[in-house]
Amino acid sequence: MGSVQIVTTILAAAITAVAVWLAVRAVMKMTAVIRLGQPAPERFTDKGARTRTMLVETAGHTRMLKWSVVGAAHWFVMVGFIVLSLLVLEAYFEVVTPTGGLPVVGHWTVFGLATEVIGVLGLVGILVLMAIRLRNRPTRPGGRSRFTGSTMWQGYFVEWIVLLVLIFGFVIRGFKVATDHFEYPLWATPVSHAVGAVLPDWQDGASVAALIKIVISMTWLIVISLNVTMGVAWHRFLAFPNIFFKREPAKPAGSGLGALRPMTSQGKPLDFEEADPEKDQFGVAQVEQFSWKGLLDFSTCTECGRCQSQCPAWNTGKPLSPKLLVLSLRDHAYAKAPYLLAGGGKDLTGEEKATAAQLAHMDVLALAEADKPLIGTAEEGGVIDPDVLWSCTTCGACVEQCPVDIEHVDHIVDMRRYQVLIESSFPSEAGVMLRNLENKGNPWGAPQNTREDWTKGLDFEVPRVGEVDDFEYLFWVGCAGAFEDRAKKTTRAVATLLNEAGVTFAILGEGETCSGDPARRIGNEFVFQMLAQQNVETLNEAFEGREKAKRKIVATCPHCFNTLGNEYGQLGGEFEVVHHTQLLAHLVSTGKLTPVQPVDGGVTYHDPCYLGRHNRVFAPPREVLGTAIEGELTEMPRNSERSFCCGAGGARMWMEEKIGKRINVDRVEEAMSTGAKTVAVGCPFCSTMLNDGVNGKGAGEQVEVVDVASVLLRSVRPEQPQGDKQAAPVAG
Numbered sequence: 001m002g003s004v005q006i007v008t009t010i011l012a013a014a015i016t017a018v019a020v021w022l023a024v025r026a027v028m029k030m031t032a033v034i035r036l037g038q039p040a041p042e043r044f045t046d047k048g049a050r051t052r053t054m055l056v057e058t059a060g061h062t063r064m065l066k067w068s069v070v071g072a073a074h075w076f077v078m079v080g081f082i083v084l085s086l087l088v089l090e091a092y093f094e095v096v097t098p099t100g101g102l103p104v105v106g107h108w109t110v111f112g113l114a115t116e117v118i119g120v121l122g123l124v125g126i127l128v129l130m131a132i133r134l135r136n137r138p139t140r141p142g143g144r145s146r147f148t149g150s151t152m153w154q155g156y157f158v159e160w161i162v163l164l165v166l167i168f169g170f171v172i173r174g175f176k177v178a179t180d181h182f183e184y185p186l187w188a189t190p191v192s193h194a195v196g197a198v199l200p201d202w203q204d205g206a207s208v209a210a211l212i213k214i215v216i217s218m219t220w221l222i223v224i225s226l227n228v229t230m231g232v233a234w235h236r237f238l239a240f241p242n243i244f245f246k247r248e249p250a251k252p253a254g255s256g257l258g259a260l261r262p263m264t265s266q267g268k269p270l271d272f273e274e275a276d277p278e279k280d281q282f283g284v285a286q287v288e289q290f291s292w293k294g295l296l297d298f299s300t301c302t303e304c305g306r307c308q309s310q311c312p313a314w315n316t317g318k319p320l321s322p323k324l325l326v327l328s329l330r331d332h333a334y335a336k337a338p339y340l341l342a343g344g345g346k347d348l349t350g351e352e353k354a355t356a357a358q359l360a361h362m363d364v365l366a367l368a369e370a371d372k373p374l375i376g377t378a379e380e381g382g383v384i385d386p387d388v389l390w391s392c393t394t395c396g397a398c399v400e401q402c403p404v405d406i407e408h409v410d411h412i413v414d415m416r417r418y419q420v421l422i423e424s425s426f427p428s429e430a431g432v433m434l435r436n437l438e439n440k441g442n443p444w445g446a447p448q449n450t451r452e453d454w455t456k457g458l459d460f461e462v463p464r465v466g467e468v469d470d471f472e473y474l475f476w477v478g479c480a481g482a483f484e485d486r487a488k489k490t491t492r493a494v495a496t497l498l499n500e501a502g503v504t505f506a507i508l509g510e511g512e513t514c515s516g517d518p519a520r521r522i523g524n525e526f527v528f529q530m531l532a533q534q535n536v537e538t539l540n541e542a543f544e545g546r547e548k549a550k551r552k553i554v555a556t557c558p559h560c561f562n563t564l565g566n567e568y569g570q571l572g573g574e575f576e577v578v579h580h581t582q583l584l585a586h587l588v589s590t591g592k593l594t595p596v597q598p599v600d601g602g603v604t605y606h607d608p609c610y611l612g613r614h615n616r617v618f619a620p621p622r623e624v625l626g627t628a629i630e631g632e633l634t635e636m637p638r639n640s641e642r643s644f645c646c647g648a649g650g651a652r653m654w655m656e657e658k659i660g661k662r663i664n665v666d667r668v669e670e671a672m673s674t675g676a677k678t679v680a681v682g683c684p685f686c687s688t689m690l691n692d693g694v695n696g697k698g699a700g701e702q703v704e705v706v707d708v709a710s711v712l713l714r715s716v717r718p719e720q721p722q723g724d725k726q727a728a729p730v731a732g
């Protein structure tokens, strides 16, 4: 060992020792913070599916590749990081001797070739990612950036580190080539040979370059260890467990969508017949009341801003960005952690848990952080502003886009639950809806005895459950479908088409109440459980004696469809629920319904969030329209998984939209930009919102918003297109 190697070895060992010590400390700190969260035993089930999904999502980059260029570039960088970590390890042999290499594999041509290829592709990948970050930098002139609010220096830092590590990998090899100590042939390592051709014949070059590579790598480790909230770096490690522990590992997409998690206390679902707010946790009022998976979610955020770029609230000038919400919760959790780890925290009655002695030497910043209300205005020093919390439509675009499977909607609803159930703090205009749900069983407050008014004037009988012995489908009409004028047209159109196709069905009539979706999404789990339990009982009675496959329900409202199909199981109601567009697509494809006259004038389709993203029903409505319209369906730029919300979900239908541009107007402008004369929908709320948007733009004469079922009915029964215009006046 020469004098240069003695120095390089000592320096490499010293910086590595410091970096490893700091990294171990950082990992222990992160683990301690995540463990502060509430139990989540359900995350440990189904380990086989969890492992498979984690491997598919990480190795296959299935979620990242939805954005193909970024996804491909990131894949090469990820593979580069994993494989080229071996080359960082090899650098430790090279600081000791310039001709050193990894034992065993370090002499294989295959290893030389693989690392050469991955090194080159990694270089290309990181340059692409750097260019994308620069092109989308928040300070660029014009336009909103998905990186707005991200900690930009961290992203640049990580990218430069990757770039330099890759470059120095080739420099080390180049010195070995230049000094004739390189074992791999030219054909396997052409770039290394090319670099070697321009480097001097310096015998110590490889050792010095290896030291620089180690210093760069360890600088990265030191910096991220000193910044445990640096998700852009830590996600390399945290993404694996975060994906492994996601809510429903068997779901290929939208694991955090569809059903909401039940309200839990100490990891157990709460039953309101026994729950006690002094003993049980009602929603989330303190950051440590999220589950440990929630805290892991916050720690894993890469700050990529994909969620932000798709969020309807953010895109229409509201203060909510799912990314910024997650970052605020993360920063708050880590800043408050010293206080919590010292034994601090409030019990459910609001009393301090720690003794004065425990908090005596507490960092004042941690104490100040602990004093912040989780939900509060800037003046109150709140972590999350109420306007942020209530701007969410629960559309799920954030969850859909997140490459590391963060479950934003669950966290938002958990915070809403506390605000509604304990603080009674929510937008006042939604109070009428909640009162109507409690007193009348529907959000409009319409009299229950008008639930069947939509059947009046139909040229066939609509039977009630109990009046007929056998029916294939229970037609769940929904409150909008029963009481709201436009939605009643859809209800009538669906009933007419089912009758035409010879499908036997029955309704619950006055036995039906609201599914509970708006109550649950606003955070009122108590009212949700009350309504849902009543409905589950009614439905179980209606289907008594039938196995699950024969407990078939068809619903026109995607919110009811989602609640009945995905959430009633939490309360003992197991049903086979389909959306009417699915059933109609089946009836058309099996020849039970025959469109005879295509509807013309250009048609576009708006995907309802709770049908599309939340339940992956993208094709059936398009199939129905494909058979019923003239020419091709005109897609809006944002469609299917990336569809843009109408603004009504998450109980926003019953709240005023006071901030920014109206979401429905944004969507209507997009629909109108296609030139289509018909905007087809599959949801009564979307219908209301888009109709309001069209009318607000004074385009009611030129553009019609209408349900897919009505479009099909016009095509199946062209001689009687007014069938859906016979609805009785709106009740209540």
Ligand code: SF4
Residues within 6 Å of the ligand: 307, 310, 311, 312, 313, 314, 320, 321, 322, 391, 392, 393, 394, 395, 396, 397, 398, 399, 408, 409
């Ligand atoms: S659910 Fe929709 S509105 Fe809510 S934060 Fe996510 S993207 Fe935004």
Ligand code: SF4
Residues within 6 Å of the ligand: 300, 301, 302, 303, 304, 305, 306, 307, 308, 322, 323, 326, 398, 401, 402, 403, 404, 405, 406
């Ligand atoms: S998409 Fe996921 S990882 Fe990216 S900023 Fe949003 S929450 Fe963070």
